[in-house]
Amino acid sequence: MREKIVAGNWKMHKTLEESQALITEIRGIIRDELRGQTRVIVCPPFIALTAASRLLEGTDIGLGAQNCHFEDQGAYTGEISAPMVKSTGARYVIIGHSERRQFFGDTNEITARKAKNAIRHGLKVIFCVGETLQQREDKTYFKVVEAQLRDGLFDLDRKEFSQVVIAYEPVWAIGTGLTASPEQAQEMHAYIRKVVATHYTDEIAADTSILYGGSVKPDNAATLFGQEDIDGGLIGGAALKARDFVDIVKGMR
Numbered sequence: 001m002r003e004k005i006v007a008g009n010w011k012m013h014k015t016l017e018e019s020q021a022l023i024t025e026i027r028g029i030i031r032d033e034l035r036g037q038t039r040v041i042v043c044p045p046f047i048a049l050t051a052a053s054r055l056l057e058g059t060d061i062g063l064g065a066q067n068c069h070f071e072d073q074g075a076y077t078g079e080i081s082a083p084m085v086k087s088t089g090a091r092y093v094i095i096g097h098s099e100r101r102q103f104f105g106d107t108n109e110i111t112a113r114k115a116k117n118a119i120r121h122g123l124k125v126i127f128c129v130g131e132t133l134q135q136r137e138d139k140t141y142f143k144v145v146e147a148q149l150r151d152g153l154f155d156l157d158r159k160e161f162s163q164v165v166i167a168y169e170p171v172w173a174i175g176t177g178l179t180a181s182p183e184q185a186q187e188m189h190a191y192i193r194k195v196v197a198t199h200y201t202d203e204i205a206a207d208t209s210i211l212y213g214g215s216v217k218p219d220n221a222a223t224l225f226g227q228e229d230i231d232g233g234l235i236g237g238a239a240l241k242a243r244d245f246v247d248i249v250k251g252m253r
């Protein structure tokens with residue numbers, strides 16, 4: 001059966017020292033308060049991955065990067081490859097976040113290459129999809145998300161696809177305080193599961209974790225996570241506060 005997951009995407013926040021402090025705090029609260037059914041993952045900036053990996057040794061908390069390049073190495077100044085991410089001890093990587101798509105030119109084709117290469121190197125991919133406000137208003141959102149899935153993921157064979165977690169993040173809900181209603185989110189999650197079932201199998205779709213992201217907070221987490229096809233969350237702003245992040249994880253039961 002599919003895993004319940006809450007992942008924190010720290011984006012471009014926290015220096016090395018601040019990251020270490022936040023990881024230590026999250027680790028402490030989780031140890032004291034959670035008996036885990038839910039997989040918890042933190043995705044700090046690249047510069048903190050190695051230190052985070054050491055701090056998380058012996059815990060069940062997973063570690064992920066927020067991006068990686070599609071080549072293993074080469075003349076790509078400023079980029080980080082999947083083997084480099086792997087060498088820090090991280091086991092996950094977020095691919096296709098809307099901020100990467102919007103500000104750094106990550107097209108569906110690029111996200112496909114990134115996802116494929118990350119999986120080849122043994123990373124699990126948290127693959128983000130989601131429509132803009134314009135696309136929601138135009139009512140093209142199902143088509144947009146379907147294309148992101150098809151062009152970004154569906155070249156993967158079944159074994160590769162088993163390493164994918166999907167995150168639905170409507171762009172209009174990210175960092176805006178506007179959350180998709182539980183019904184809007186559930187509708188899209190069910191649709192995503194159907195698209196996966198059509199391309200792969202019903203069984204594979206049933207085993208795929210689909211996370212919701214976009215202004216998830218401690219006070220709305222439980223209702224969102226209570227929806228049938230919502231298997232957890234990808235948390236931005238609220239993942240930067242240990243107390244809020246763990247309270248969101250608690251919304252998962």
Ligand code: 13P
Nearest residue numbers: 009174175214215236237
């Ligand atoms: P917020 O939780 O800050 O809206 O961000 C969501 C997000 O983009 C997580 O990847």
